Amino acid sequence: MKCRQCGRTAVMHMRPYRLSLCEKHYDGWFVDQTKRTIRTYDMFGHSDRILVAVSGGKDSLSLWDVLLRLGYQVDGLYIDLGIDRGERYSARSREFVERFAASRPGTTLRIADLNADYGETLQEVARHTRRARGKPCALCGLIKRHAMNRVALDEAYTVLATGHNLDDEATALFGNVLHWQTGYLARQAPVLPADSAGLARKVKPLCRRYERETAAYAILAGIEYIIDECPFAAHASSLRYKDLLNRLETDSPGALLQFYGKFLKQREDGLFEAQAVELHKCSHCGQPTSAPDLCAFCRLWPDNE
């Protein structure tokens, strides 16, 4: 197939939009689409100080790269959870992030190291936490959200950006719908406004890009990234849901975009409004929580109770 822009051999065929593009025009298209999403959802402007949470994977490194290319004030945050399992997962991910940052002067890589800051790795915390029942996955998101909020607050970033792609968002949506978790549905959005406690606005500029699109961008832009999934994720239900949704997308190209897009429309129209939860400040760390006193993160540490 030929590139729609220049007629040269296309490298990327996107069935949902019936669009084929060559290497050069795909790159431009991806940057342009990201810019469009940022504008559509009024995510941030050039006066904002943006912190991108980077895992070392294709999505977050591509996002960091695109935001730099678009001239935003953007730094990266790597959260080191000390995941090892004989594969040095966290250490290897961090190396990809550090190499990326080292080759881009004018941007700063910040590190939040769970073991250095709190004296325990993710696995160690999971071992003594009832909530986790020995499973680190139950704590991963909680700890990462807390670290992002903390660094954004301490370093005066106005926007926190994550690299969630469309497949991630559709998978989360599918899981939330399967269990009708209306509180989560109420908070699943491309933009969560800043909290009155002074916490940064949260945005997902790649939320409308398919996973294969971010992978293609990273590869064509020469970004080296960690391909392995987290060793703990192997049996996660999210991977099973993703697999089901991929079948759906294969049968009916554009299905995920429609599922997510129509959800956002209903959400904007107030479908889950009544489900939104009142938040207030954690008495220990000051971050927003729906719990009456200590937030879920601060309750992880026995000394706080």
Add this chain to the structure above:
Amino acid sequence: MKCRQCGRTAVMHMRPYRLSLCEKHYDGWFVDQTKRTIRTYDMFGHSDRILVAVSGGKDSLSLWDVLLRLGYQVDGLYIDLGIDRGERYSARSREFVERFAASRPGTTLRIADLNADYGETLQEVARHTRRARGKPCALCGLIKRHAMNRVALDEAYTVLATGHNLDDEATALFGNVLHWQTGYLARQAPVLPADSAGLARKVKPLCRRYERETAAYAILAGIEYIIDECPFAAHASSLRYKDLLNRLETDSPGALLQFYGKFLKQREDGLFEAQAVELHKCSHCGQPTSAPDLCAFCRLWPDNE
């Protein structure tokens, strides 16, 4: 595995409830569960006159059978759409229904024959209807709902029952959620109350029974039923959705029951209330419609316009 009730060899193993039962106790369990669903949702009582819409398949014939065994005043309605396609699908389905009815004195089989009543088969109507774009499936539900309502009204039935099972309901729910059709979600329920126009209450007493449970009941009760799917359904997206949901159920027994059950809970709590549509009477047939004048069924016939 052994029957939980009597210790004899079990014929039916139900992973969602971790329950195994022998032939005799499965039969009793199925009838009991149906009774329980009827009570839980306050579907009808022994003074009601119930009309079961029967297709000749396992679900609707099992429902008719169970309602007779429970001592309800219940008749059947077969809607003959004249589907042929060289396989005599409607004619063969009708034969199964007629054989069932003939062997059960004290119950009446009513027939609504589209071709006899309106001069055209489903395929013929589809051919001249813009709405169908040549596809009969777009009209099937519409025509069947209209016929059920008409017969119930003409013959003074107070309740219309259909054999929708849990897999049907979960599949419809999945399709409605994928496209965020909130109007349909608002009306997807085990009971739709009677309309002020005098139309019958609609109920689905098998909505909490897995498809394999109704199939097992029909087989063990010696009910002969048509196994083939409608020849038009082969490429229906509902079959693809059912396949996806079956994978989900296999990976996680009870997933469909939870998906549907939690939806009903949210629906009862008013999640989709704002989406409910105001209905009024069709100016031609008097059935409820959201259209301003003629209902969608009456608009199928050029003479009415």
